[in-house]
Amino acid sequence: MHPARADLSLANVLYALGDPIRLKVVTELAATEEGDSCQHIVAGMNVAKATQSHHFKVLREAGVLRMEPQGRRLLVRLRRDDLEARFPGLLDAILHSCQKNPEILPLTNEKAPV
Amino acid sequence: MHPARADLSLANVLYALGDPIRLKVVTELAATEEGDSCQHIVAGMNVAKATQSHHFKVLREAGVLRMEPQGRRLLVRLRRDDLEARFPGLLDAILHSCQKNPEILPLTNEKAPV
DNA sequence: TCAACTGTTCGGAATTATGGAACTATTGAA
DNA sequence: TTCAATAGTTCCATAATTCCGAACAGTTGA
Numbered sequence: 001m002h003p004a005r006a007d008l009s010l011a012n013v014l015y016a017l018g019d020p021i022r023l024k025v026v027t028e029l030a031a032t033e034e035g036d037s038c039q040h041i042v043a044g045m046n047v048a049k050a051t052q053s054h055h056f057k058v059l060r061e062a063g064v065l066r067m068e069p070q071g072r073r074l075l076v077r078l079r080r081d082d083l084e085a086r087f088p089g090l091l092d093a094i095l096h097s098c099q100k101n102p103e104i105l106p107l108t109n110e111k112a113p114v
Numbered sequence: 115m116h117p118a119r120a121d122l123s124l125a126n127v128l129y130a131l132g133d134p135i136r137l138k139v140v141t142e143l144a145a146t147e148e149g150d151s152c153q154h155i156v157a158g159m160n161v162a163k164a165t166q167s168h169h170f171k172v173l174r175e176a177g178v179l180r181m182e183p184q185g186r187r188l189l190v191r192l193r194r195d196d197l198e199a200r201f202p203g204l205l206d207a208i209l210h211s212c213q214k215n216p217e218i219l220p221l222t223n224e225k226a227p228v
Numbered sequence: 229t230c231a232a233c234t235g236t237t238c239g240g241a242a243t244t245a246t247g248g249a250a251c252t253a254t255t256g257a258a
Numbered sequence: 259t260t261c262a263a264t265a266g267t268t269c270c271a272t273a274a275t276t277c278c279g280a281a282c283a284g285t286t287g288a
Contacts, residue, residue, distance in 0.1 A: 089210070090208065167237085185285060
């Protein structure tokens with residue numbers, strides 16, 4: 001399900017992050033400390049449910065995030081500590097780049113007004 | 115051919131680096147300041163020529179490296195400055211992770227004894 | 229002139245991505 | 259309890275990528 005910290009592969013992680021939608025998911029997740037539900041995270045991204053499910057699976061299997069059932073939702077959290085321990089500075093560099101140049105994320109980021 | 119610095123996309127770069135062979139190519143390239151030929155870089159990696167060509171194309175189109183004809187070779191160089199300017203710390207974090215845990219690169223790295 | 233070398237392109241087979249539809253499980257309300 | 263709504267997954271078919279062998283083009287050195 002979730003790979004152990006020692007089993008994280010850099011190529012897998014980079015591959016998982018090498019998709020605009022998944023990259024966006026990670027930046028959204030990075031903004032919340034206690035996680036969020038899949039559905040809320042992808043709100044505003046124009047992606048079919050089946051595809052959402054696929055993207056979260058890729059991120060989970062790469063070890064980028066953890067998913068924990070919470071009622072009828074899946075609480076999704078970034079595996080910050082594991083990533084930092086294994087690939088120091090990587091996540092920060094990526095998040096910082098996204099923050100500095102938001103146009104890096106080529107998405108119609110119509111965030112539903114909560 | 116080669117994307118301009120301002121056109122580099124983080125997702126594209128991460129995608130390009132999210133493959134064991136391409137990641138290995140980049141670490142090899144990082145070790146040489148003045149570049150190298152495709153053929154020499156992939157020496158020891160068990161990949162068909164057509165696939166090599168494909169991998170270099172992906173790296174080139176993502177803006178990770180530059181290719182410059184040099185006689186009957188292609189001189190390949192890492193676009194360190196462009197990557198650093200656009201995504202500060204990213205390349206260093208990746209290279210450092212590869213260096214720290216060489217097993218990250220799941221390749222039979224039989225480097226031909228020069 | 230021509231064979232060897234370096235790399236690209238073409239064609240097909242295998243893998244992966246995407247989305248619609250049907251499904252499971254949980255919740256909250258009647 | 260019953261049932262509709264919500265949150266995700268799975269199945270299937272289509273589209274796009276990946277990988278390789280083979281044929282190709284350009285450069286070099288004999």
